[in-house]
Structures are given as C-alpha cells and as structure tokens.
Amino acid sequence: MKYGIAIFPQKHVQDFANSYRKRYDPHYTLIPPHITLKEAFEMDEANLDKAVDHLEKVARESQPFEICFHKVSCFHPTNNVIYLAVKNDQPLRTLHEKINSGILYHPHRYPFTPHLTIGQNMSTDELHDVYGSLRMRSLNLHTEVDRFHLLYQLENGSWSVYQSFLFKG
C-alpha cells in the first residue's frame, strides 16, 4: 500500500491555495492543499502498527508552532512546480527528519524543501507566465501547525486520511 505524511494548513490557507490549484494543479481533486512531510512510500500493511507507534512518538515529543507562507516560489528547472514558500521552515525540517527515521527511513530523491504546491505538470511556457505574475506578490499567510496526518492512496490516485497525530510536547 502507498502511504504519505502531510500537514494540512488551516482553512483560510487551503482556500487560498485551492484558488490556484483549481487552475494549475492536476492533483487538485486528489488531496486537499498540504505540505508534504514525507513523500509517498510503499509499506506493507503488516508494518502499519509499528509506523503508527513511531509517528505517535514523534508527535508526542513535538510542540505546536506557527509558520508563515510569505511568497510564491518555484522549483524550475528541477521540475515545473509552483508553490507557497515557508519563511521559517526549520520546525518543518526538524519534523521531517524525525519522521523520516527508524522504520520510516527512506533516502531522499531531492533535498527536503517544505512547500505547499499550487501548480504542477505545467508546460515551461505556462510556468513562466503564471510564476511571472505571482512571483512579486508578497504573502502573509499564517497557520498553526499542531498535528500531521498519515494518509494512504486509493486506486484512483486520491488520498484518504488514516490517522491524525497531535503534538503533545
């Protein structure tokens, strides 16, 4: 089964992100706006309980924090993704490192860069158009982070939430 771990920001951020995702992100209907903490990974269901124990431990030791999305950025030329960038991303990096360890350790394909995707799979021309009009825009979108979610992928590519993990540190 394919699993993933993500943070869903507060509703006002999700609504803002969806106003762009609707046009520019083919994953718009597959999952709500999110920050990926751990990319999709294959795991045997037999290991699910151990993975949940690991995630509960991480959450138990984590404290809630606030992040701010301050600008639109993009990964071009690595890939044609446009995203909301996080100003103070250290707490997300720490969380990612803690999660991606032990039974859930997988080597990275890319360096971990916390982000909230609002556009992907765009042609390079379209990317330049959209990014050109958004890159100068200054954002000030705050959200509290006090939990993350473990999800699994359905056959149609959409994601279903298995469990939420609340920070108790």
Added chain:
Amino acid sequence: MKYGIAIFPQKHVQDFANSYRKRYDPHYTLIPPHITLKEAFEMDEANLDKAVDHLEKVARESQPFEICFHKVSCFHPTNNVIYLAVKNDQPLRTLHEKINSGILYHPHRYPFTPHLTIGQNMSTDELHDVYGSLRMRSLNLHTEVDRFHLLYQLENGSWSVYQSFLFKG
C-alpha cells in the same frame, strides 16, 4: 465553519465504492467514500475544542467492531441516492447516538440510516436503470471500524480531515 463526522472504510471498500462513485456521484472528488455519522453542521470555531473533547470521550468508550456491506439499496422516493447497505448496523446507530448528543446535538432531518453513498443527484430514470442492475447483486464487503474522523468543508465544497478519533474501549 461547516463540520461533518464520518467513517472511512478500509481501502478495498473505498476502491469498490469509487468504481461506482466515479460515474454516479458528483461528490466523487470532494471526499473519499465514507459512512456519514453526523451530517454537515455549522459550528463556531470557538466551540471546536469542546466538540473535540466530546468526540474523544465517545471514542475512548467505544470498542472496534466489524461491519458488512451486503447489498446495494436506495432511498428513492425520499431522494435519488444509491448506497451500499450495512447488514449489522446497530454499532453504527449507537455511535451516531453517542456523537449526536451534548454539545453536538442537532435534531435529525431524516431518521439515521447508516449507508455508504455510491450514487446521488441522479434523474429518476437513471436511478432506476442503475439500481435495477445492482439491486440483485449480493455483496460481502467487510471492514473493521476502529475510528471516526472530524472533517471541515473548504470553500470549494471539498472536505479536509481535522482529526481522527480512535476507539479505546
């Protein structure tokens, strides 16, 4: 903010339901396949913590159980909904009663009938066609129920999971 409470059955049931929802349910992309435990309701965010306390108490006192979807049924003529019916629905009714109490009490619009919608908003002709071809089909889809989820609705009508509540009884 608009909230709802639902159970997401195990993946094999969600995949089965989606094979029909894709064609017959306009809510297909708004939420994964689910059993509604409490219909969408408006709640001030100021009451969220109290609602979570209430739901944690319900979950703490509930024991995991198994249900079986045994046939396709429909609510016609009340409304043109086709759904997977639950054979042994008493544990779901009990759960619904416990949830729909105290701070989360709202009177019912319809009698609570546990179901997993696979088609809705159909014309009566289409409903008769589809239901006619499915009603004689015998199902035997089992799923374990050991948690429910509190969700909130985004501006685009889709639902985002706020928290999962695990049974600990």
